[in-house]
Amino acid sequence: MNNLLAKRVLSNDTSDLNEIFKNSANPANISFAGGFPDSQLFPAEGLQQAYQNAIQTDGQSIFQYASTQGLPALREKLAQRMASHADVAVSANNIMLTQGGQQAIDLVAKLLLNHGDAMVVEGPTYMGALAAFDTYEPTYYEVPVEDDGMNLRMLRKTLQAHPEIKLIYTIPDFHNPTGTTMSIRKRKALVALANQYNVIVLEDSPYRDLRYSGVTLPAIKHFDTEGRVIFISSFSKILSPALRTGWLVADDQLMTPLCGLKSAIDVQSPNVTLAAIDQYLAHHNIDQHIATINAAYRVKRDAMLTAMDQYFPATVSYTRPAGGFFIWVTLPAGIDAQQLLTDVVLPQDHVAYVPANCQFASRQVKNAFRLNFTSLDPATITTGIARLGKRLTAICSTPKPAVQLS
Numbered sequence: 498m499n500n501l502l503a504k505r506v507l508s509n510d511t512s513d514l515n516e517i518f519k520n521s522a523n524p525a526n527i528s529f530a531g532g533f534p535d536s537q538l539f540p541a542e543g544l545q546q547a548y549q550n551a552i553q554t555d556g557q558s559i560f561q562y563a564s565t566q567g568l569p570a571l572r573e574k575l576a577q578r579m580a581s582h583a584d585v586a587v588s589a590n591n592i593m594l595t596q597g598g599q600q601a602i603d604l605v606a607k608l609l610l611n612h613g614d615a616m617v618v619e620g621p622t623y624m625g626a627l628a629a630f631d632t633y634e635p636t637y638y639e640v641p642v643e644d645d646g647m648n649l650r651m652l653r654k655t656l657q658a659h660p661e662i663k664l665i666y667t668i669p670d671f672h673n674p675t676g677t678t679m680s681i682r683k684r685k686a687l688v689a690l691a692n693q694y695n696v697i698v699l700e701d702s703p704y705r706d707l708r709y710s711g712v713t714l715p716a717i718k719h720f721d722t723e724g725r726v727i728f729i730s731s732f733s734k735i736l737s738p739a740l741r742t743g744w745l746v747a748d749d750q751l752m753t754p755l756c757g758l759k760s761a762i763d764v765q766s767p768n769v770t771l772a773a774i775d776q777y778l779a780h781h782n783i784d785q786h787i788a789t790i791n792a793a794y795r796v797k798r799d800a801m802l803t804a805m806d807q808y809f810p811a812t813v814s815y816t817r818p819a820g821g822f823f824i825w826v827t828l829p830a831g832i833d834a835q836q837l838l839t840d841v842v843l844p845q846d847h848v849a850y851v852p853a854n855c856q857f858a859s860r861q862v863k864n865a866f867r868l869n870f871t872s873l874d875p876a877t878i879t880t881g882i883a884r885l886g887k888r889l890t891a892i893c894s895t896p897k898p899a900v901q902l903s
């Protein structure tokens with residue numbers, strides 16, 4: 498029946514990735530693949546109370562259709578949070594509640610991208626965003642990520658060479674998958690470039706509250722003077738991904754068509770959930786909850802880095818993130834991380850990670866992978882990293898690696 502499917506579906510082949518996630522879900526394996534929060538840390542009791550409160554407080558009306566933009570009371574609270582936690586002055590009218598950050602990415606892509614339109618993504622980048630963008634069949638230009646964020650020299654060159662570029666997608670805080678954070682200098686300079694070349698910036702920041710050391714930086718949106726930065730974030734990593742609730746901040750000119758698009762997709766996000774989150778924020782200290790999860794994630798990150806320092810060979814390099822969910826590992830050139838995973842690491846060591854290729858729009862980089870440190874306990878992290886480290890040591894000390902070179 499493939500001849501009946503749209504081209505955009507056929508070009509979006511995620512079968513390798515699905516296979517990795519399927520295998521890594523096997524409890525016999527230690528999986529560093531998924532980007533899952535620790536389910537022990539969900540504030541289940543508080544959320545249960547919040548749902549009860551919401552239904553009791555709002556009685557009949559909570560079950561009715563409501564506005565596409567989402568519950569005004571929750572948008573008000575998020576507007577205050579944007580000011581206090583991201584240095585972004587915004588009114589509730591410029592906030593839209595979405596079904597996760599994922600829907601917000603899709604909405605922005607739908608807003609801007611005709612088939613073949615040019616956009617910039619970081620290399621590597623969030624594979625879920627690539628999946629969303631792929632559907633609109635853009636022309637990608639990839640700009641490498643450095644320790645302090647996107648390489649702006651390369652970005653400038655790319656914008657100069659391709660004035661048709663419409664959109665830059667960036668993850669400035671504890672980047673998925675590298676864990677790096679964009680410096681203030683680069684945030685300002687990125688907005689200046691976007692102004693100069695008339696481009697929209699999509700700032701995707703679901704990890705910004707998950708900082709384990711250092712100080713929080715203002716959002717890129719803070720430096721936006723022309724309404725060309727769209728900011729998105731989510732409750733997935735700070736409360737629970739099952740709430741499927743994120744938010745998007747955009748100026749009026751973009752918010753109006755975005756509302757039209759959302760209305761055509763799902764009319765509105767589920768109002769009962771939005772009311773429950775509003776109640777949660779009204780009666781619980783979310784910053785205290787975030788401090789609790791940050792303390793736990795800091796221990797897990799440190800367990801992973803300590804084990805990597807101990808077991809990984811010197812020829813393998815990796816990032817040391819100050820927050821977020823992920824560490825990015827770079828292998829010596831020539832080693833194909835996907836093949837290493839499927840031929841050896843998963844079947845013999847029972848460890849999983851996400852190989853680099855599916856995290857690049859170009860699919861070209863092979864000698865790297867992403868590790869998640871939030872979902873497992875420190876002892877399991879150490880066991881998994883020890884196994885992986887021994888394997889990497891063996892592979893890297895073999896003059897011609899046993900795993901096929903790419």
Ligand SMILES: Cc1ncc(COP(=O)(O)O)c(C=O)c1O
Binds near residue numbers: 596673701731732738
């Ligand atoms: C960078 C980034 N953006 C967006 C999302 C989407 O998250 P959600 O739809 O659960 O808010 C994720 C999830 O892992 C992510 O890592």
